[in-house]
């Protein structure tokens with residue numbers, strides 16, 4: 114028993130080191146003053162942070178990615194919420210077809226999907242534009258947003274809406290004051306999910322960016338291929354910091370929401 | 380003539396091929412405590428949901444306060460409902476739950492709060508306004524659900540098995556509370572239960588339903604003493620049933636031959652013609668067990684249950700099993716299982732029904 118748990122925990126720690134080590138190396142390498150990435154760095158400096166934060170290229174790509182992710186998250190959350198509302202509450206012809214369509218992108222390799230999207234965007238002159246990437250990302254992100262929303266709505270007790278109606282509350286007021294607060298955690302989760310997926314997306318984006326419009330992950334990729342300066346390590350470190358903050362905020366919000374949500378079961 | 384609050388006119392509800400409610404005509408009077416009683420699946424909830432407006436009748440009309448509300452949405456009907464699972468709003472505290480309807484209606488916040496406080500003391504929860512819903516016990520939740528609806532002073536309040544989830548003790552306590560609150564506020568209650576004892580103790584009138592139809596409407600005592608159908612007789616209270624054949628009729632009396640006992644007895648019965656196959660029902664309290672000689676028949680005690688105030692016996696007479704009940708007195712000698720005893724049946728309280736053939 115004892116040896117087994119010892120082996121297990123050793124294994125666990127090994128896995129942790131294996132996962133964390135590259136991250137630690139990247140973080141340390143980002144503080145190098147040298148022209149090229151090396152580990153350990155000869156000395157410590159903030160040179161590459163100054164460089165990145167002063168570069169309109171990097172800041173532009175970052176800005177594009179944020180705007181794109183925000184637009185994608187807003188659109189997919191809204192669209193999937195409406196779709197989930199309809200599919201969880203109504204029976205209609207073509208319901209399973211709709212569900213299949215929403216989730217179809219999961220089944221296709223991203224690269225294949227990107228080729229198809231490229232053909233489409235070239236047709237509608239959307240290559241290398243915010244609009245073009247927005248369409249592409251929305252399609253890719255949809256399945257990841259739809260599921261949690263369906264689950265959230267399934268858990269919602271329709272009796273609460275009925276009770277509100279018997280208290281004289283018309284449908285819109287009921288939705289705003291009763292339904293929405295109960296499913297807010299699902300909405301926040303869905304929004305955060307789609308934001309992060311879009312912000313991280315590189316496989317399909319590589320095909321679809323243009324000369325004047327690129328996203329942060331694509332710029333990182335192409336910079337690694339051309340000249341691997343510690344700037345990339347600095348960008349990665351900044352991104353990690355940002356993501357961690359974001360996830361913490363969201364889990365705080367959803368965490369509190371969950372407590373409220375779990376009460377509706379009683 | 381009492382004033383009619385709710386009138387269901389020839390209401391039917393079909394779910395595809397299932398007829399959940401068939402041809403129900405029901406008048407509910409102002410201020411009464413009316414109970415819908417019937418076995419699971421007989422259409423009680425469906426009828427309530429049509430009255431409140433969650434479901435549309437397939438045919439028929441719903442009239443409340445003299446206004447046809449069949450096409451009126453729930454939130455514009457002068458009606459309240461306590462749902463089976465209560466459905467208190469989990470993200471609001473007790474006070475917010477109670478003021479929800481008042482604020483929806485556009486009342487001032489201060490007035491709403493004042494009414495909520497009054498309601499809380501009416502239902503015995505004074506000082507609980509700031510509790511969260513998950514901080515309440517089952518019985519307290521019941522009271523909040525009740526207060527939340529009553530505060531709006533609806534013309535009629537519907538309650539769908541609100542006590543179903545409570546344990547026996549709490550259930551009995553809440554039955555009393557519910558009655559008291561109903562008398563105090565004078566609102567018409569339509570209460571649903573499948574528990575016949577609950578129906579008998581609480582109601583002004585009982586509507587017995589079976590398979591989507593109304594079997595009988597009447598005061599509890601009427602339902603118990605004068606059931607109009609075999610179903611009502613066997614669903615409300617305990618009964619013994621004998622199969623027999625009608626020999627002669629005279630007004631509301633019938634002579635019936637009972638092969639199981641080898642006797643011909645005279646019982647109550649309407650709409651029966653001589654020669655008809657009938658079932659005769661007799662309540663256990665009209666079956667007396669005694670050792671005195673001269674009893675018309677004798678039987679063997681097979682089982683005995685002591686329930687405090689009563690003793691219940693199972694007796695076999697011929698090949699028929701009978702339930703007998705008599706009040707318990709400490710000085711009485713109890714009959715032992717397997718003892719033989721004379722059996723005297725007070726047939727004047729028996730009722731014959733045409734047997735469903």
Ligand SMILES: Nc1ncnc2c1ncn2[C@@H]1O[C@H](COP(=O)(O)OP(=O)(O)OP(=O)(O)O)[C@@H](O)[C@H]1O
Pocket residue numbers: 394397398399417418419420421422423424425426573
């Ligand atoms: N939405 C529905 N779709 C199809 N059939 C339904 C629906 N709701 C109820 N039924 C059927 O209608 C009949 C009456 O149901 P209802 O819920 O009114 O019974 P009930 O008397 O309230 O029973 P219980 O005491 O178990 O609550 C049942 O046979 C039920 O299966």
Ligand SMILES: [Mg+2]
Pocket residue numbers: 423424425539
């Ligand atoms: Mg029911």
